[in-house]
Amino acid sequence: MQHTCYRIALSVGMLATFAALGHAGDQDRPNIVVILCDDLGYADVGFNGAKDITTPQLDQLAAAGTIFTSAYVTHPFCGPSRMGLMSGRYPHSFGAPFNLPNSGQGFEDYNRQGIDPNETLISTVLQDAGYYTGAIGKWxxxxxxxxxxxxxxxxxxxxxxxxxxxxxxxxxRPIYERQIRAGKTTINDYIAPLEHNGKTVDETEYITDGLSREAVRFVQSAGDRDQPFFLYLAYNAPHSPLEAKVEDLARFAGIKDKKRQTYAAMVYAVDRGVGQLVQTLKNSGQFDDTLIVFLSDNGGKIGLGANNGPLREGKGSTHEGGYRVPMFFHWPGKVPAGDRYHHPVSALDFYPTFARLAKAEIPATKTLNGKDIWDDLLAGRSARQGEMIFALRHRSGYSDVGARRDAWKICRTAQTPWKLFHLDDDLGETHDLSAAYPEKVAAMVAEAERWSRDHTTPRWFDDEEAEQRWLETGMPNYNATFEVK
Amino acid sequence: MQHTCYRIALSVGMLATFAALGHAGDQDRPNIVVILCDDLGYADVGFNGAKDITTPQLDQLAAAGTIFTSAYVTHPFCGPSRMGLMSGRYPHSFGAPFNLPNSGQGFEDYNRQGIDPNETLISTVLQDAGYYTGAIGKWxxxxxxxxxxxxxxxxxxxxxxxxxxxxxxxxxRPIYERQIRAGKTTINDYIAPLEHNGKTVDETEYITDGLSREAVRFVQSAGDRDQPFFLYLAYNAPHSPLEAKVEDLARFAGIKDKKRQTYAAMVYAVDRGVGQLVQTLKNSGQFDDTLIVFLSDNGGKIGLGANNGPLREGKGSTHEGGYRVPMFFHWPGKVPAGDRYHHPVSALDFYPTFARLAKAEIPATKTLNGKDIWDDLLAGRSARQGEMIFALRHRSGYSDVGARRDAWKICRTAQTPWKLFHLDDDLGETHDLSAAYPEKVAAMVAEAERWSRDHTTPRWFDDEEAEQRWLETGMPNYNATFEVK
Amino acid sequence: MQHTCYRIALSVGMLATFAALGHAGDQDRPNIVVILCDDLGYADVGFNGAKDITTPQLDQLAAAGTIFTSAYVTHPFCGPSRMGLMSGRYPHSFGAPFNLPNSGQGFEDYNRQGIDPNETLISTVLQDAGYYTGAIGKWxxxxxxxxxxxxxxxxxxxxxxxxxxxxxxxxxRPIYERQIRAGKTTINDYIAPLEHNGKTVDETEYITDGLSREAVRFVQSAGDRDQPFFLYLAYNAPHSPLEAKVEDLARFAGIKDKKRQTYAAMVYAVDRGVGQLVQTLKNSGQFDDTLIVFLSDNGGKIGLGANNGPLREGKGSTHEGGYRVPMFFHWPGKVPAGDRYHHPVSALDFYPTFARLAKAEIPATKTLNGKDIWDDLLAGRSARQGEMIFALRHRSGYSDVGARRDAWKICRTAQTPWKLFHLDDDLGETHDLSAAYPEKVAAMVAEAERWSRDHTTPRWFDDEEAEQRWLETGMPNYNATFEVK
Structure with a gap:
């Protein structure tokens, strides 16, 4: 980690600059907390119907806020989904449709890559607007x-x-230390030490608890500042490996499937952390001035304990189970309480919506694919009548696509023909209506094809073979993808 | 590219040496132009029956020359096929039965490999005989x-x-430049800059047009010399990626399949370049003194727009579609005009045939697998009555083989038993006659096995796993390959 | 090989120390010779029923000793099996459940790994007890x-x-030399020169003969010492590549299957070497003082000429064919002659048994999974009544397991449900009795699960992907593996 010093220096410099700017906190600009879970299934929180997994803290917030039943992320995989959320653009447009490989997977060249430096993230926009900003958890x-x-x-x-x-x-830690002693040059991210502002730290708690502790600490220290704050709390739970504390496992002893039991205990640990965070906000009198957004980065992983409820398939899929996620907004007296908002929204919308609430300036050159949904949310009306929300996953030699417009969705997976679903009548995507509405299919596919035209060559790939294939043939089977037969 | 300077120095040195030798051009030694297409299907030129793809320039040359209906290359893949053509030997004999991996595929060791330095290529033979020699396109x-x-x-x-x-x-270029800026250490060949004699150049034209332009330039500059010339013009078209100019696509608007349309436009761009080359030869009065050979390096790739017509399968196969290619010879007044030559010939035959026409001396130690077919071509008789032409492709753990003797062919693919076909009666290889002629199968397989005995350990492999498997077990399943059950 | 000098220095140092200790050989401590074959099938020696393969020397020893019909190794693959034998522990317990990748397979990090330095091997125990120790062959x-x-x-x-x-x-050698000349940085082990105490040697004989020659030399030089000796003679035969001497092949001309013929000739070459070794022992008067142990490191590889006889499957399997191996003990007047011992024993037992015979001290901190079987062997009774012998192989995302207790065995492969076999009645594992004895299955699976609890994260993996998968999810599908449905 040769870049450590550099990072610290920069960070200190940024803080200094910031103090000099002297932004004052103001009551009409909320603190913003995004709590992001990792691979959490649509139906794996109490507020979305989970019975075996209990999430009392989340449920209480959800009940006092608005639950979004049709919230989408920008990709059915973690990395691209997060980049979409932070940039306000579909990741395909800036070369990020694949997960960034982990260190230790043998793609050293790719490890020098990352989210396009030309993309100004919402964090920078809020920071520039005087917010004190913190990211805790998985980057x-x-x-x-x-x-x-x-x-x-x-x-x-x-x-x-x-x-x-x-x-x-x-x-x-023992595995890490053994590898270091053995002279291993690339250490897998999953076992490397955590860091604080570029400096290695010696975390000793169960990671979820450690991240909650740091979130509490951040909120406390932010409370001492004369600034609103933006906290991006990205738990890695309940992403694999399935590892839970004994006491949390005991709470779910009634779940016979061991994976589900462990998964439940991991989600519960998140819920406990959310409770601590809420209590801290209340104690410091910031709770009423804080917009809390909770969501998952993509669908739950089938076979690893998750449950996406009525949605078809899970993580990685362009069916609903892959990229429709559990989500709520909570802000006392601002976000409607006890409501469910059924119109489609996207994590792309956070950027312009947060910026508006923060009275922050978005760079004039910034391209955004989402929209400020605040007024529509308050009015309970759709923010994108007649407009599409997309998902596109490249696989080995072909691509899966999902695209929703209002109640209709087209979907293509595994090189099978395009299917058409009416989501209001058929949330589980079981009745293909493409034969009955060929013109609708053709029009929607044509729109998806138009959408895809600004997609660029990925900046990194799953592996070298994928890179070779892409450079040789372009987007996997582009023509075939948008062909209607 | 640290070797750039070295190459230039050497190249200049060679030219200097050459000038000192003072070879003079002579009228009875033809210029030789080999135009090689990449992955062009057997039926994808007008002279072989294509209706949707138009190739007027090639058709005109073909009609004024001799079309070979049974021309074979030495391997159903690009790299080995080219090495066979240039060396006059089956690539399996000098460790080249696999494609040389591209840079950026992660086999850096293999990138230091290449065609056996002990093999004197036909280019060297012609150069030593006083020809001015040029290679343009894909190496x-x-x-x-x-x-x-x-x-x-x-x-x-x-x-x-x-x-x-x-x-x-x-x-x-933007992808390349971005990767360079990002510090990527291995750049994929598909996006690296072109070069001229080892020096990077800034090509700006559609590559096929750029190569045609350079071929014209070479012929013009060669015309100023008192030497005959040898031009190896190796278009990468219509190899993937399928990318064509808008104006060429427009010409094939009638082709509904987008891949086929793009493929057709790419072939047409080659045809346009051939027209420019022919015009240049005519303008400089060299046309009548020039033998033009046109062919493909292997069969067209199924699923990427190619059509191998009546032949079974395509690129990569040891059925006819994999390694029987479209080909013609053209030389006014020398090569029979308007003829079709149906006897089997091989790209292996170029070496001795060109050398004879060029009155060039072949090194005494040179092993050749082909033969001088000139007299037989003029006489319209078979050059290899009773002799075999082979194809052998190693796969993961086994090998595919094709071997033709006169009208008969044995073929083994995918570890299924040996099949026997009578190509005169069954060009499409649909009727397996092995049960009716077991002794013929046994004799032909035995001959193929004898042929394979001088095959050496490959100098590079598809991947490290293939190398390990080979070093551990030898030629994939050698015994099983030549077993007749 | 920068470590060469270091090794030599150390080796010399050890010898010096040793001489200083001045251990004297004593008549009641036997010399111990372990002859290990590589991938030799259960039924591929005369003493286990082979008719087409002749192994007269081995058969003679076996007949004059005790043949073990139920001898197990610790893993169905070479590397882990050897580490289990040498350490006396299941390799899973010290991070070695995978084969160590060969050099040239692209896992350079792993090449710096090896058997856990904290494991004191039986060779060290014997060396410390005054034995002169030698390893010849594959490490x-x-x-x-x-x-x-x-x-x-x-x-x-x-x-x-x-x-x-x-x-x-x-x-x-020519392949090796060509790669060196070409600047290849990683040379595949299969073609690298052999070494003697860290110093490259120029072996010229057929490897099996070369190893036999060195074994004879070791025994001769050991005979000059006033110490008993321990020889670990690890032939790589008949592991692939299938390569045999012409004269040995001729001896098996009657075997029509070429692989089997070559395999037979390779086994015969081992037998010849064993004969030479025995003759040397006799000539030097050491034969009667020598315990000879012969076995294979795992089952024979199906499809490469091996025959595991009545056992199901072969190398790599957790059925009997994968890890039950041909074995005998021979020690004139000590080991019962002409006997067959049918109770289950394990290569794990060598460590404590050898140590006892050698009167050697096992470090107090050493964990052993096997047991001293000497008394039970002499008494002809089971050494592990009611105790289990295990096999566990991790695959891509799941694990295969075999566990035997007395006549019963549970086995799970390819993610199918657990099966139960009664080996005395059903050596071929064809009749699954799990439905009839669900409680027995549950109890045995529970015991296997308990056994697996001390398994640690592997120190190396098959490939980087396997490492990532493991670090992310732990032992492939641990819960599912030990689930009884």
């Missing part, structure tokens, strides 16, 4: 300069840079 | 000293060293 | 310090460090 948008969170709008970063992590320090 | 026989074309008998080289390339400089 | 337990045999209890090492080797020096 997965790049390792080195200029991709590190401290260089992308975050005054504080505590967590890990890769795509996941083991949960018990006393289990992973 | 794919090695990157560094001593594999670079300027070190293998070519006074001039313009093109790229890898196995393929993107076609539009304004599309691939 | 496969690590390349560099501190994994080299000279650093793991062997006064002498002659052979190769990787997982296999080609057999004919005049075939592999």
């Amino acid at each position: 997965h948008m790049g390792y080195e300069h200029p991709f590190h969170p401290n260089q992308r709008g975050f005054d504080e970063f505590y967590g890990f840079l890769g795509g996941g992590h083991q949960y018990f320090p006393d289990r992973y | 794919h026989m090695g990157y560094e000293h001593p594999f670079h074309p300027n070190q293998r008998g070519f006074d001039e080289f313009y093109g790229f060293l890898g196995g393929g390339h993107q076609y539009f400089p304004d599309r691939y | 496969h337990m690590g390349y560099e310090h501190p994994f080299h045999p000279n650093q793991r209890g062997f006064d002498e090492f002659y052979g190769f460090l990787g997982g296999g080797h080609q057999y004919f020096p005049d075939r592999y």
Whole structure:
């Protein structure tokens, strides 16, 4: 980690600059807290119907806020989804449709990559507008300069840079130390030490608890400042490895499936942390001035304990289970309480919506694919009548696509013909109506094809073979993808 | 490209040496132009029956020359096929039965490999005999000293060293530049700059047009010399990526399949270039003194727009579609005009045939697998009555083989039993006659096995796993391959 | 091989120390010779029923000793099996459940790994007890310090460090030399030169003969010493590549299947070497004082000429064919002659049994999974009544398991449900009795699960992807593996 010093220097410099600007906190600009879970299934929180998994803290917030039943992320995989959320653009447009490989997977060249430096993230916009900003947890948008969170709008970063992590320090630290002793040159992210602003730290708690502790600390220290704050709290739970604390497992002893039991205990640990965070906000009198957004980065992973409820398939799919996620907004007296908002929204919308609430200026050159949904949310009307929300996943030699417009969705997977679903009548995507509405299919596919035209060559790939294939043939089977037969 | 300077120095040195030798051109030694297409299907030129793809320039040459209906290359893949053509030997005999991996595929060790330095290529033979020699387009026989074309008998080289390339400089250059800026250490060949005699150039034209332009330039400059010339014009078209100019696409608007449309436009761009080359030869009065050979390096790739007509399968196969290629010879007043030659010939035959026409001396130690077919061509009789032509492709753990003797062919693919076909009666290889002629099968398989005995350990492999498997077990399933059950 | 000097220095140092200790040989402590074959099938020696393969020397020893019909190794693959034998522990317990990748397979980090330095091997125990120790043949337990045999209890090492080797020096040396000339940085173990105590040697004989020659030399030089000796003679035969001497092939001309013929000739070459070794022992009067143990490291590889007889499947399987091996003990007047011992024993038992015979001290901190079987062997009774012998192989995302207790065995492969077999009645594992004895299955699976609890994260993996998967999810599908449905 040769870049450590650089990062610290920069971070200190940013803080200094910031203090000089002397932004004052103001009551009409809310603090913003985004709580992001990792691979959390649509139906794996109480507020979305989970019975075996209990999430009392989340449920209480959800009940006092608005639950979004049709919230989408920008990609059915972690990395691209996060980049879409932070940039306000579909990741395909700036070369990020693949997960950034983890260190230790043998793609060293790619490890020098990260989210396009030309993309100004919402964190920078809020930071520039006087927010005190913190990212806690999983980053997965790049390792080195200029991709590190401290260089992308975050005054504080505590967590890990890769795509996941083991949960018990006393289990992973010995493996890490043995590999270091053995002279291994690339250490897998899952076992590397956590860091704080580029400096390695010796985390000793179960990771979820450690991240909650840091979130509490951030909120406390932010409370001492004369600024609103933006906290991006990205738990890696309940992403694999499935590792839970004994006491949390005991709480779910009634769940016979061991994976589900562990998964439940991991989600519960998040819920406990959310409770601590809420209590801290209340204690410091900031709760009423804070917009809390909770969501998952993509669907739950089938076979690893998750449950996406009525939605078809899960993580990785362009069916609903892949990229429609559990989500709520909570802000006392501002966000409607006890409501469910059924119109489609996207994580793309956070950027312009947050910027508006923060009275922040978005750079004139910034391209955004989402929209400020605030007024529509308050009015309970759709923010994108007649407009499409997309998902596109490249696979080995072909691509899966999902595209929704109002109640209709077209979907193509595994090189089978395009299907058409009416989501209001058929949330589970079981009745293909394409034969009955060929013109609708053709029109929607044509729109998806138009959408895809600004997609660029990925900046990194799953592997070298994928890169070779892409450079040789372009987007996997582009023509075939948007062909209607 | 640290070897750039070295190459230039050497190249200049060679030219100097050459001038000192003072070879004079003579009227009875023809100029020789080999126009090689990449992955062009058997039926994808007008002279072989294409209706949707128009190739007026090629058709005109073909009609004024002799079309070979049974022309074979030495391997159903690009790299080995080219090495067979240039060396006059089956590539399996000098360790080249696999494609040389492209840069950026992660096999850096293999990138230091290339066609066996002990093999004297036909280019060197012709160069030594006083020909001015040029290679334009795709090389794919090695990157560094001593594999670079300027070190293998070519006074001039313009093109790229890898196995393929993107076609539009304004599309691939930004990707290349971004990767360079990002510090990527291995750049994929498909997006790297072209070169001229080892020196990077800034090509700006659609690649096919750029190569045609350079071929015209070479012929013009050769015309000023008192030497005959040898031009190896190796278009990468219509190899993937499928990228064509808008105006060429427009010409094939009637083709509904987008891949086929693009493919057709790419072939047409080659035809346009051939027209320019022919016009240049005519303008400079060299046309009548020039033998033009046109062919493909292997069968067209199924699923990428190609059509191998009546032949079974395509690129990569040891059925006819994999390695029987469209071909013609043209030389006014010398090569029979308007003829079709149906006897089997091989790209292996170029070496001795060209050498004879060029009155060039073949090194006494040179092993050749082909034969001088000139007299037989003029006489319209078979050059290899009772002799075999082979194809052998190693796959993961087994090998596919094709071997033709006169009208009979044995073929083994995918570890199924040997099949026997009578090509005169069954060009499409649909009727397996092995049960009716078991002794013929046994005799032909035995001959193929004898042929394979001088095959050596490959100098490079598809991947490290293939190398390990080979070093551990020898030629994939050698015994099983030549077993007749 | 920068470590060469270091190794030599160390080796010399050890010898010096040893001489200083002045251990004297004593008549009641036997010499111990372990002859290990590589991938030799259960039924591929005369003493286990082979008719087409003749092994007269082995048969004679077996007939004069005790044949073990239920001898198990610790893993169905070479590397882990050897590490289990040498350490006396299941390899899963110290991070070695995978084969150590060969050099040249692209896992350079792993090449710096090897058998856990904290494991004191039986060779060290015997060396410390005054034995003169030698390892000849295949090592496969690590390349560099501190994994080299000279650093793991062997006064002498002659052979190769990787997982296999080609057999004919005049075939592999030219490939090696060509790669060196070409600047290849990683040379595949199969073609690298052999070494003697860390110093490259120029072996010229067919490898099996070369190893036999060195074994004879070791025994002769050991005979001059006033110490008992321990010889670990690890032939790589009949592991692939299938390469045999012409004269040995001729002896098996009657075998029509070429693989089987070659395999037979390779086994015969081992038998010849064993004969030479026995003759040397007799000539020097050491034969009666020598315990000879013969076995295979795992089952024969299906499709490469091996025959595991009545056992189901072969190398790599957790059915009996994968890890039950041909074995005998021979020690005139000590080991019962002409006997067959049918109770289950394990290569794990060598360590404590040898130590007892050698009156050697096992470090107090050493964990052993096997037991001293000497008394039980002499008494003809089971050494582990009611105790389990395990096999566990991790695959891509799941694990295969076999566990035997007395006559019963549970087995799970390819993610199918657990099966139960009664080996006394059903040696071929064809009749699954799990439905009839669900409680027995549950109890045995529970015991296997308990056994697996001390398994640690592997120190190396098959490939980087396997590492990532493991670090992310732990032992492939741990819960599912030990689930009884």
